[in-house]
Amino acid sequence: xxxxxSTDELTDxxxxxxxxxxxxxxxxxxxxxxxxxxxxxxxxxxxxxxVGASAALQPDDWVxxxxxxxxxxxxxxxxxxxxxxxxxxxxxxxxxxKGGSMHLTDVSHGVMGSYAIVGAHLPIAVGCAWSSKIQDLxxxxxxxxxxxxxxxxxxxxxxxxxxxxxLPAIFVCENNRYSEYTPIDQVSPVAHAAADRAAGYGIPxxxxxxxxxxxxxxAVDVAADRARRGAGPTIVEAETYRxxxxxxxxxxxxxxxxxxxxxxxxDPVAAVRRQLEATAxxxxxxxxxxxxxxxxxRALEEALAAxxxxxxxxxxxxxxxAL
Amino acid sequence: xxxxxxxxxxxxxxAAEAPSTEGTDLGVVFGPGSPAVSDxxxxxxVQLxxxxxxxxxHPDYSFDLDDxxxxxxxxxxxxxxxxxxxxxxxxxxxxxxxxxxxxxQEAAQIxxxxxxxxxxFVFPTYREHGVAWCRGVDPxxxxxxxxxxxxxxxxxxxxxxxxxxxxxGAQTLHATGYAMGMQRDGVVxxxxxxxxxxxxxxxxxxxxxxxxxxxxxxWASVFNAPVVFFCQNNQWxxxxxxxxxxxxxxxxxAHGFGFPGVRVDGNDVLACYAVTQAALRRAREGSxxxxxEAYTYRMGAHTxxxxxxxxxxxxxLEHWKLKDPIARVKAYLVRGGLADDAFFAxxxxxxxxxxxxxxxxxxxxxxxxxxxxxDQVFVEQTPELAAQKEQFAAYLASFEGAH
Ligand SMILES: Cc1ncc(C[n+]2csc(CCOP(=O)(O)OP(=O)(O)O)c2C)c(N)n1
Ligand SMILES: Cc1ncc(C[n+]2csc(CCOP(=O)(O)OP(=O)(O)O)c2C)c(N)n1
Ligand SMILES: [Mg+2]
Ligand SMILES: [Mg+2]
Numbered sequence: 001x002x003x004x005x006s007t008d009e010l011t012d013x014x015x016x017x018x019x020x021x022x023x024x025x026x027x028x029x030x031x032x033x034x035x036x037x038x039x040x041x042x043x044x045x046x047x048x049x050x051v052g053a054s055a056a057l058q059p060d061d062w063v064x065x066x067x068x069x070x071x072x073x074x075x076x077x078x079x080x081x082x083x084x085x086x087x088x089x090x091x092x093x094x095x096x097x098k099g100g101s102m103h104l105t106d107v108s109h110g111v112m113g114s115y116a117i118v119g120a121h122l123p124i125a126v127g128c129a130w131s132s133k134i135q136d137l138x139x140x141x142x143x144x145x146x147x148x149x150x151x152x153x154x155x156x157x158x159x160x161x162x163x164x165x166x167l168p169a170i171f172v173c174e175n176n177r178y179s180e181y182t183p184i185d186q187v188s189p190v191a192h193a194a195a196d197r198a199a200g201y202g203i204p205x206x207x208x209x210x211x212x213x214x215x216x217x218x219a220v221d222v223a224a225d226r227a228r229r230g231a232g233p234t235i236v237e238a239e240t241y242r243x244x245x246x247x248x249x250x251x252x253x254x255x256x257x258x259x260x261x262x263x264x265x266x267d268p269v270a271a272v273r274r275q276l277e278a279t280a281x282x283x284x285x286x287x288x289x290x291x292x293x294x295x296x297x298r299a300l301e302e303a304l305a306a307x308x309x310x311x312x313x314x315x316x317x318x319x320x321x322a323l
Numbered sequence: 324x325x326x327x328x329x330x331x332x333x334x335x336x337x338a339a340e341a342p343s344t345e346g347t348d349l350g351v352v353f354g355p356g357s358p359a360v361s362d363x364x365x366x367x368x369v370q371l372x373x374x375x376x377x378x379x380x381h382p383d384y385s386f387d388l389d390d391x392x393x394x395x396x397x398x399x400x401x402x403x404x405x406x407x408x409x410x411x412x413x414x415x416x417x418x419x420x421x422x423x424x425x426x427x428q429e430a431a432q433i434x435x436x437x438x439x440x441x442x443x444f445v446f447p448t449y450r451e452h453g454v455a456w457c458r459g460v461d462p463x464x465x466x467x468x469x470x471x472x473x474x475x476x477x478x479x480x481x482x483x484x485x486x487x488x489x490x491x492g493a494q495t496l497h498a499t500g501y502a503m504g505m506q507r508d509g510v511v512x513x514x515x516x517x518x519x520x521x522x523x524x525x526x527x528x529x530x531x532x533x534x535x536x537x538x539x540x541x542w543a544s545v546f547n548a549p550v551v552f553f554c555q556n557n558q559w560x561x562x563x564x565x566x567x568x569x570x571x572x573x574x575x576x577a578h579g580f581g582f583p584g585v586r587v588d589g590n591d592v593l594a595c596y597a598v599t600q601a602a603l604r605r606a607r608e609g610s611x612x613x614x615x616e617a618y619t620y621r622m623g624a625h626t627x628x629x630x631x632x633x634x635x636x637x638x639x640l641e642h643w644k645l646k647d648p649i650a651r652v653k654a655y656l657v658r659g660g661l662a663d664d665a666f667f668a669x670x671x672x673x674x675x676x677x678x679x680x681x682x683x684x685x686x687x688x689x690x691x692x693x694x695x696x697x698d699q700v701f702v703e704q705t706p707e708l709a710a711q712k713e714q715f716a717a718y719l720a721s722f723e724g725a726h
Pocket of ligand 2 (some may be wrong): 489529530
């Protein structure tokens, strides 16, 4: 545990963290330019959770995320061009432009969907884990969700069933301290909204620094090992923070200034960058950043050039087989 | 359950700490040093009266009332069992559509039911016939519901006993909402014992798997609502055994929600009384909810449409018969010379009379007019419902004279 992190790993992590951060900056711009209607929920500040968890997973493992899910999808390897295209409503998007920011899905990378109904995906993750168990696939299902989600009945039903059936599921709570505008300590009866609940289900619950990629990777690694051994699920609670508002329209003025400042100081992208600079040759970090930025520019250009879906495809893809 | 470890909260990186450089020591979190969640074997329920009828002391709970009260409990237990038996027989004779038996759970219901004051409020499932009895609801009303001639014919406000709830777990939310209302009415934590009130939410072991119950726990805990979550773990949710509902003893579920949980011998009327009373006291004084797991056994079928011999062993039933909730009270009373034959005969006579009251009363319950289904949906009739009622009346009238 806490295996030393190699320079190559740090390079990969910084690449992915920068890619996610840059991706979301561009998304934000697209919305403010009016190029996309509706809303979007950025994970800026929470990138380490997705990158750390993905670092512990196998390519055929599954992840399920939320409406705040760009980072989960990209960290698993979803192509930024297809993700941009999806958000822009283009036919080359991962859901052929019909899902949008809140529904990024890419089964080929194990991204089993992003879900806008709070808590709805926990039972779906349990279904994935069950299918792995009964088919003996050896895959784990990782479900990302927010702190506020622990107050929804679906959380309870999912975690309990996974515990009773000893399913290979990992419940990763991104505790960013708020659900919309409500501080979690106003609505959680326990100090650690997710991890403290584990005792009530007879499974392990762990609280970790959610801005520390290595800590998350290690926790998910142990949980995945436990899951694959048939020992059942784990709750991993990653303490983190969203730098911005809940959604595009939220200026997040309800948060104390010092709190925001404190967490900005602990920016996970900057942290990985510092770690890389400490071990790699000078210039490596800048090079990674430039490459990521170029990749994003090309991806966005590609997405913007893609056509919108044809009206005739409106009712396609609702069911696996057309009715 | 060697895997069942729980994080020490000390491992959390608090907001005030510097960024961690070494990461979390997961050996501490997952390793053998962590406190293990205890398993079923190490959790003896609170017991004050053994199956042999001997009194027991417990460090946290005691039953201090005199033997006359215990004799009263005995009467309640016997009459409740009779109500249940009569109703079951009436269903067999086609007089009721269905009946949910409470056989074996009498002590859990009488103990908790008698622990309440008149100001407390009950939210039952469909099996709380013993609690209904304690609250003074005429058992004929219960029969009316299962006969299908009314929607639960009692007024919840008359006895502070809500209508039966079939939707598993839903009543725990109603209970929590009602309890929060009590807080806002100022009848919690006022220090006046006749005024301070609490709510008892009844539910089964199976209901603990339901998301609604979890949401009720969260709300009650966060808002310190005066609720006693009284779970009768009768080991079965229809044909689903408790082992398939939870990996831990149920009362420990409460720990994940930040309020106390206690397991009580659900076949021990004295212990159920003492534990419920303590939980009610806590709730009324404003200290929040408690989870009470009454460990008992459904000796009958789930309902009269169920055949438990298809999914459980008769040895289990035989084993639980030895722990019968009524036999131990009788043994206590007889052994101590506290009640004579005349006492038992008197209660037997009362039970006979109760049986007759139910048999005759049930058959005499009037069939409702089909139009009455529109009447008690809302406090005030809506135009939509009024229109539907009119349509339905016209439809019914179209049969007049036809054969
Ligand atoms: C079932 C449901 N209820 C309410 C909402 C509205 N809603 C959207 S996001 C959100 C807050 C969720 O907070 P949390 O789980 O902490 O996730 P975060 O947004 O912080 O990532 C709410 C209440 C919803 N989408 N679904
Ligand atoms: C929401 C809901 N789901 C399913 C049912 C069907 N159902 C009726 S009783 C029951 C079992 C409940 O078991 P438990 O909570 O242990 O109570 P018990 O019947 O043992 O008293 C089920 C699943 C229901 N009534 N409501
Ligand atoms: Mg949140
Ligand atoms: Mg049950």
